[in-house]
Amino acid sequence: MKTPLRIAILQCDTPPPDVIAEYGKYDRIFTTLLETAAEAMGLSPKHDLELSAFDVVTAQEYPDIENIDAVLISGSKHNSFDNDPWILKLVDFTQKLLEQDRVRIIGVCFGHQILGRALGVKVGRSDNGWEISVLPVELTAKGKEIFQQDRLAIHQMHKDIVFEYPEDVEKLGGSPRCLVQGMYKQGKLISVQGHPEFNQGIVTHLVKMRASQGIFEDEQARDALERVGKPHDGVNIAKAFLRFLLED
Template sequence: MKSPLRIAVLECDQPVGRTKEKYGGYGNLFKELLQAGADKVAEKDGVKRPELDVTKYDVVDTEVYPSLDNVDAVLLTGSKYNSFDNDPWILKLVEFTKKVLQQDRVRLIGVCFGHQIIGRALDVKVDRSDKGWEISVVPVALTQKGKALFGIEHMSLHQMHRDIVYVYPDSVEPLGHTDRCEVQGMYAKGRLITVQGHPEFNGDVVSELLDRRHEQGIFDNATYEEAMSRVRKHHDGVAVGAAFIRFMLED
């Protein structure tokens, strides 16, 4: 894939509060992640740093999408919405995702809600988990393919979800699992890579989400306090960002 890598970030939600003040939109969080991933690839792999051209599209309110002729990869962000709902904008997003999957040049990256949308587009069950919320920094048990792609033996990632992809589609390779979520990442060479966790998040972003959802009564005191005790732990977001870059570069 030629430089610059043209990446369209489909913003499936907007941040609030301090996170919105600092970053504007989730697309900017992903731009930071991808830039850090490109730096890591150059440093660790001893290659010229890939240049990135990141564009952002609000698919919730404006429902504007990129032309596939003008991009090399499409990244679907996380969201507070349910990936299994049938709101018009969600159905439109699923159809666009299927369109990307039907061709073989533009590659797909999915994170949390985006990971679930890709699962839905591949016709596997996506729904509320019967194991409840998975939040804050969580260890992910990697498969051999996951270890190879992420370049690490053990992974920890921020999580903020209670919806899951229930089973792996036949067309993908599993990347990892946790006690509460069997499908933590999917990969198909030259086609797609996804993670259920949030590599773009940091302790400040997740602390604000935990605070808000605690105030709203979504998380009880015990759940909130336990999650806050893990929110500043090491997480491997940049390793995931580097894997996204390598995925876009692979032949």
């Protein structure tokens, strides 16, 4: 695929107001990540990336696939296994993308799970509980090749998982609480369960907010906040996304 890479960001949620005030909505958060990765690869964010955003929850807007090269499906507080009309519409759109051969798909957290659902495997609540804040992911041989390193550290914020790898999809890595941490199919899709777009500030806010709401227990929140400032590989993961799009 040649540049400019025309990437449509499907916004599957709206961050809390304090996060929006500092970092923007998911379109801006992902734009910051992808532009940083592009610069690190020697690309020009201005000339080599063409990013657009679509609200698939409230407005239920979608890009014309003739005008894009890739779709990035964002994370969300919503359940990928629910049957709300907008979720069913997103799954249907994803399945249509999988049936064609030009527009590629990037899935992040909820987007990773939507890909799993569209590919026909079970998604749902994990019996192993939450993964929160910076945690390691053990990579497969293919994962090491794709991410160009031996191990990943990535921000996590999920209790839902993809339970198994779909057929014809390559395994990228796993963790003790989530065996399906990343999926890849050349020329078709790449996904991660974690959040490469998150940073210390965003995750700190989310952890404190969810602790105050009673979603996280006090010890759970303390443990997560102890790891929130650890180095993570968000930019390197985004570079892998862009390399995936640039592959012939």
